[in-house]
Amino acid sequence: MRRARHTLGRFLVTLARSVAIFVPVFLVATFVTFALRSLSGLSPARIQLGEEATPEAVARVEAQWGLDRPFLIQYGDWIGGVLHGQLGVSWTNGADISTLIGLGLGVSLSVATFALVIGVVVGFVLGALAALRRTTWVDRAITGFVTVISVMPAFVVGIVLVAVLAVQLNLFPSAGYVPAEQGLGPWLAHITLPALALSFDVIADVARQLRSSLVAAYRENYVTGAVVRGLGPRRIFFVHVLRNGLGPTLATLGLKFPALVGASVVTEWIFGLQGFGRFANDSAQAGDVPAVQGVLVVSIALVVAFNLVVNLVLARVTPAAQRGV
Template identity: 85%
Template sequence: MPDTRKRSAHILGRVLATVGRSVGIFIPVFVVATFVTFALRQMSGLSPARIQLGEKATPEAIARVEAQWGLDRPFLAQYGDWFNGVLHGRLGTSWTNGSDISTLIGTGLGVSLSVAGAALVIGVVLGFVLGTVAALRRTTWIDRAVTGFVTVISVMPAFVVGIVLVTVFAVGLGWFPSAGYVPLAQGFGPWSLHILLPALALSCDVVADVARQLRTSLIAASLENYVTGAVVRGLSPRRIFLGHVLRNALGPTLATLGLKFPALVGASVVTEWIFGLQGFGRFANDAAQAGDVPAVQGVLVVSIVLVVGFNLIVNLVLARVTPAAQRGV
């Protein structure tokens, strides 16, 4: 019983240490990133008056509109108010339509997180299977076939894969809808049917990265001295693979996922156009095209949170499953 409590306390200590390190990195990065993000408006020279009144607006009219938006105040005062709003979940108001940016981003983010989350699950599962099979059958035709397959899909753009999937499975076979999105609240079946094709299109890069990294890590781990020692001790091949090789090989593979999920959300803009989805990536593109600086700032803030948040999750998983992290290495 004392050993169990001691082990639980040790695990809790590692988790708290990981969270503490991540928070310690996140706070200064977040402050600097938001400051630079907010300063982009000053450097861009864009103004809501130009959007609302046009290029022929008089200086008096421009000054009046900018005063309404509080842009005549000192820069640091504007940043302080905006940053305080960000901390409370308020990302400002759109210059183009006067809508709340948090609401607009929330609507699109739900779509993109659904697609990106499904793409990540598909990529991890398929990549894990392919990488493991290739490592266990290394130097055979199976290894060469897996390596060739992941090389091909890694260089295929998501929009090309998306067009092929729509043509074959939506238009040709009619198995899936070709466009649109149904929220999960309306049923798992309709929701999954609408996100599966775009998720498959986005998952190719994840499959390739996970498979290649896991294959390399498994082969390297299988050649370590501790594996030889386990064989000498008479441990079964399954126990050696699961308890020694796989656990030590997972670290580099999980680390590659640190930026994958936020990158999938950001890279979904073309896929969203193909499948008719009003997601986060498409919203970001529309905001940038319209010169809606507050909306672009909101997108950058949410992206920063996604990157840091997902990396925190990855670090927590690493601290739990990899032997090196458990030893504090």
């Protein structure tokens, strides 16, 4: 009972510390995001009326959008809406931005989550195997493999996967997306190739970081002490080496998931997906500032939320994090 209370207390302390850090970061980031509209010089009047619009017409349209009010008042209204899940209205079509982002975010989150799972599982196996067989041909082969895949762009991998697995072998659909509600099988079939294309970078980062961390952990005194006490190699690896070597690897994942969501625009074009990255690209090209701001806010929220989860996992899994080191 005492141990459970101690664990809960440590969890709550870690949660409070993380929130105390991430809330100011979120507010500062959203303020900078909103300030970008003023710095961009873009206006809904230019989109709706064209570049030849008269100053009077521009002023009238901007007043309809509330852009004639003081900057801080505009920011206050906007951040209030953001905190209530309202990201504003698109300048180009008047649609609700939260709805537009929600339509594409589900696609990108599906692909990014699957890519992260593939990257973590394969990277963990490769990194652990390289560390256990360090300085052998297995270690060198794995190191060479992850070095090669780390420099392969996702769009090149995607094109190769489509050509081989979709066109030649007909194992997967080459494009499109099916929601999970319409069947788990079709959903997995449509997200597998884009997820594989995005997973190579995660595999390389996880494998390299985990291998380095585990090799360093094997050199620590507590491993020598465990060997002297007669503990078996498996117990030493899972109880001592792995728990202490996971920290840096988990930390590298803090930005991986949001990066996968945000960097998927080229992959989404290749596989014909109407996702979050493609929506962000289209909004930026159209000069739709509220939509771009909404994309940035969601991206910031993903970064903050995922790093919060990583911090909590670190506090639970790694001994150093539990001691507040």
